[in-house]
Amino acid sequence: MDIETPPLQRDTPKPQGERRGLVLVHTGNGKGKTTAALGLALRAHGRGKRVKVYQFMKVPTARFGEHRVFEQLGIAIEGLGDGFSWKSRDLEHSAQLARDGWAKAQACICAGEHFLVVLDEIMYPLRYGWLALEPVLACLRERPAHVHVVLTGRNAPGELMALADTVTEMLAVKHHFQAGVPAQRGIED
Numbered sequence: 001m002d003i004e005t006p007p008l009q010r011d012t013p014k015p016q017g018e019r020r021g022l023v024l025v026h027t028g029n030g031k032g033k034t035t036a037a038l039g040l041a042l043r044a045h046g047r048g049k050r051v052k053v054y055q056f057m058k059v060p061t062a063r064f065g066e067h068r069v070f071e072q073l074g075i076a077i078e079g080l081g082d083g084f085s086w087k088s089r090d091l092e093h094s095a096q097l098a099r100d101g102w103a104k105a106q107a108c109i110c111a112g113e114h115f116l117v118v119l120d121e122i123m124y125p126l127r128y129g130w131l132a133l134e135p136v137l138a139c140l141r142e143r144p145a146h147v148h149v150v151l152t153g154r155n156a157p158g159e160l161m162a163l164a165d166t167v168t169e170m171l172a173v174k175h176h177f178q179a180g181v182p183a184q185r186g187i188e189d
Contacts, residue, residue, distance in 0.1 A: 021147040022165040023140050027123065027156035030170030037118045037150045038066055044148075045075050049115035053077040054105045056098060057084055057121040064189040080104070084124075098125035102136070112144030123153025126160075133157055 024040070026033040041051045053070065055062070058079035070077045080101025081094060088094045102125070109117050125131045140149060140163060151160065161167045183189065 020145050021143065021149070023163060024148070024150045024166045024168070025156050025161055025164045026150065026152045026168050026170065027154060027161070028169035028171055029154055030172040031175065032170045033152040033154075034066075034120050036168065036170075037120055037152050038070075040148075040150055041070075041075060041116060041118055042073075044116040045073060050113060051075050051116045051118070052108050052114045053118040053120060054101060054108075054122075055079045055081070055120040056101055056125055057081045059083060065186055078104075081121075081125075095125070095128070095130035098128075098130040101125075102131050106135070106139050109139055109143045109147055109149060112147055114147065116148045116150065119149065119151045121153045122151050123156055126153075126157060127155055133159060136160070137163055 024037075026036050038053070041053055044051050053066075053076065055077065058064070059082055060079045062079045067077055067079075081097050082088055102122075105117065105119055108114060122131070122136070126133055126136065137159060140160075143149065151164075156167070177183075
């Protein structure tokens, strides 16, 4: 490791634009997309802002770690799906759940009552063709100016990344699955 001298002055210019709602995309094959989005939700909630989290692949009865703590903190989190496609018994039902879930999320975004809306794992229903991309893009373009939206999932469409204000690609450098270590409570769920 190389040792660096800490900077004594800011090395980037201070932005001069207006504060406004942002579209943030967390994508890529690496771990941490949902974790980063939930971290933003916690940060916003900690500042007294209204937050809503929609999870497109989790079932409404999910009780993962984030559901338990968000419930304790009073952060609204809602599962909209029936699990990942390989767990689904009926893919048309899964598609309908995604469409119904998008209607809820779209109404929430357009209502403008939340500072931050998280659309967790929305890339799956987009990639599977369960949701049309254009209505999602239109909603993001036309949302109230103060509403921030975070979208997560692998393989974000180029059109979505072009519209977004911030895109972060999580890169898988090394993953414990490759060594045969299974998912663990408190890390993956």
